[in-house]
Amino acid sequence: MSEQLPLTPSQTVGPYLRLGLDWPKGAEVVPPGTPGEVVISGILYDGAGVPVTDGLIETWQADPDGRFAHPDDPRGAVEPTVPGFLGFGRSCTDETGRWSIRTVLPGALPALDDDAEEAPHLDVSVFARGLLDRVVTRIYFAGQPGNDTDPLLAAVPAERRATLVAEKVGEAEYRFDVHLQGDRETVFLQV
């Protein structure tokens, strides 16, 4: 194997992340009024149960057909069937620690090798003052039949699995809180 270049270390976003990372329409994974749109929101909490008001949540997901507009999808890059779908969302937490994105539910992803199909999910990065590197988690959706057989959820201890599942709180609304520490600490993933 050839010589590899050493990686650049991570550092915290610090308290003033909005100066560089706040996008006016960052939370709009789909344009307002898109059929099937849902709002996913929640509070980012620290270990004392205090909302984190200088954090950032980013999401990445497949389109409703379970495809990515990306050349490294082995099925080929496709343009999403939902006009204006970006796949990526970004929301700084506000004065109450709340973040929120508007999107459409992703489709299931195909089975790889001997795995089962993956249930609809979003990959999530959490950044904040006090986090020296991002932490990664996933959002699944309550009531999706594929959750029971999803290979990643199966790798998570059963008693902590619920921390990865967004609760349906309205016709088109899901709630997903992130707990950085504590009794309800969210399951974080090393990817």
Add this chain to the structure above:
Amino acid sequence: MTLAHPRPYRQPRDTHPPLDFAGYKSTGLRAPTQRPILVPQRLTEVTGPLLVGEIGPNDHDLTRQHEGEPLGQRITVSGRVLDSDGRPVPDTLVEVWQANAAGRYAHARDTWPAPLDPNFSGGGRVVTNSKGEYSFTTIKPGAYPWGNHHNAWRPAHIHFSLFGRAFTQRLVTQMYFPEDPLFAFDPIYRSAPEGARERMISAFDMDATQPEWALAYRWDIVLRGREQTPFEEPHE
């Protein structure tokens, strides 16, 4: 047809700071206490946003975002975004933010009594070219005090945000300036392992200075590269 697991991005080693770093107090209630669960990289992890958004005409020049010019030492910062195999990462968004020359951020929560500069907002973004190169113009940020411990000062730095081409490659970091005497005392800089933290220090680049205009610094950023499959043909 059965799809195989994609070729994963290599796990970083001896590079990133531990999340629970006692010297940086804010980690105390924010670093998760449970170990992250190692999961295989599947399709959501090896893909990622390739978007760059709307880039404004002065997003690459933080000295031209207002009516007048900001105070401070004008500099350019240039370099390449690469993966650990040395491959350039083209067409990728690089976002930066920083304090002004006096060490004050144009942010409501920054209240230390150094002057704000009405001609400096401190945010910028650029997209790498086909060779993975980026460049922006700004002023050299000042050092500033913070409340972490008695007489705590952050060395001058510029925050950088990188996407690469996969969710797995996402990186937020800070670029420092050479020979800063505050390195020895800064827990955030020192949270990265010795041998790795030095990679966050830019180099003064005399060849890139612009006579009677700007000093120049150079800084390359290296993101995770992908594992090679044993049977893969050599690239050359």
